[in-house]
Amino acid sequence: MEPSTALIRRVEINSGKEQYILTLNSEDFSALYPGMVRYTLTVTEDEQTIAVFRTNSYEYSPLVPLSAEEISRRTADEWEREIRLNPMEFVLNHQQKLQKRAVPPPVDIVVIQGSPRAHGNCSILAGWAVEAAQDLGRHAQVIYPHDMDVHSCIGCYQCYNTGSCVFNDDMGTIIDAIRSTSLLVICSPVYTNTVPGGLKLLIDRCQAYHAERLLSGGITGQRGLIFSVAGREGEENFTCITRVISAFFRNLGITPVGEILVDRADAIRDIRTIPALEHHVREKVKHYLSMKETAEKKA
Numbered sequence: 001m002e003p004s005t006a007l008i009r010r011v012e013i014n015s016g017k018e019q020y021i022l023t024l025n026s027e028d029f030s031a032l033y034p035g036m037v038r039y040t041l042t043v044t045e046d047e048q049t050i051a052v053f054r055t056n057s058y059e060y061s062p063l064v065p066l067s068a069e070e071i072s073r074r075t076a077d078e079w080e081r082e083i084r085l086n087p088m089e090f091v092l093n094h095q096q097k098l099q100k101r102a103v104p105p106p107v108d109i110v111v112i113q114g115s116p117r118a119h120g121n122c123s124i125l126a127g128w129a130v131e132a133a134q135d136l137g138r139h140a141q142v143i144y145p146h147d148m149d150v151h152s153c154i155g156c157y158q159c160y161n162t163g164s165c166v167f168n169d170d171m172g173t174i175i176d177a178i179r180s181t182s183l184l185v186i187c188s189p190v191y192t193n194t195v196p197g198g199l200k201l202l203i204d205r206c207q208a209y210h211a212e213r214l215l216s217g218g219i220t221g222q223r224g225l226i227f228s229v230a231g232r233e234g235e236e237n238f239t240c241i242t243r244v245i246s247a248f249f250r251n252l253g254i255t256p257v258g259e260i261l262v263d264r265a266d267a268i269r270d271i272r273t274i275p276a277l278e279h280h281v282r283e284k285v286k287h288y289l290s291m292k293e294t295a296e297k298k299a
């Protein structure tokens with residue numbers, strides 16, 4: 001749903017032969033998040049954007065005595081003063097902040113190996129998924145959250161300004177991969193009934209991708225598979241993990257299409273000894289990758 005937009009301020013600043021236009025808009029995102037308003041301050045020169053500042057009402061926690069509207073108005077005053085004083089300096093100070101990152105090529109299947117144990121049972125599941133994709137001549141990428149630099153989400157809500165996170169760590173690469181794929185497979189052990197910490201960091205930080213989709217629309221038709229291993233016996237060991245990962249998929253517009261849940265791993269030790277499991281995993285992956293192939297051929 002498109003947010004309703006209102007113009008708060010528009011100022012034309014003439015400096016010699018250049019004309020700068022400063023505008024401050026508000027967008028009401030209440031239909032998506034109760035009370036969320038985003039303020040965007042823009043400066044253009046000859047219809048080219050040279051500076052942008054955004055802030056939203058969710059950034060200001062209950063104990064912070066400021067509001068997004070107040071901050072955006074203050075910044076508008078400040079920018080207007082700076083442009084009138086020295087427009088060239090203003091342009092130089094803001095230009096580099098608008099540079100964009102290069103977008104990598106698409107990946108057919110992204111497998112997130114969520115266990116911190118590099119040679120454990122989730123690693124075996126991830127390996128089978130990758131080999132199944134390679135059998136079809138598909139390009140697979142594996143992500144190991146525990147080996148990557150992923151800061152925890154700090155709930156600053158600044159991703160709802162721009163669609164990207166304030167931290168410049170490995171999450172940019174991870175989100176690029178997730179955005180580019182048609183099939184996302186999460187392989188996770190059950191840790192205290194849910195996902196391990198490293199995987200949870202990744203899940204929370206994907207809120208930036210959720211914000212990006214909300215602000216500029218997102219890819220549709222992506223599918224998600226859950227492969228999980230629990231030490232103990234019984235399906236109830238997967239109750240939380242399947243909920244968490246399904247919620248993660250839905251938050252990103254990814255449809256959860258299936259799961260393979262392997263219990264009793266502590267007793268079994270090596271899940272390669274379970275009859276037909278490898279075949280089951282490979283066939284599931286091939287099935288959803290082939291669906292993509294069919295869709296591509298139809299298109």
Ligand SMILES: Cc1cc2nc3c(=O)[nH]c(=O)nc-3n(C[C@H](O)[C@H](O)[C@H](O)COP(=O)(O)O)c2cc1C
Nearest residue numbers: 115117120121122189190191192193230231232265
């Ligand atoms: C910190 C920790 C917490 C765990 N919590 C659970 C649990 O709540 N339920 C369960 O069934 N197994 C639990 N396990 C066992 C793992 O799910 C099991 O060993 C699994 O095979 C690990 O996957 P991996 O071989 O890919 O590392 C836990 C293991 C660890 C290390």
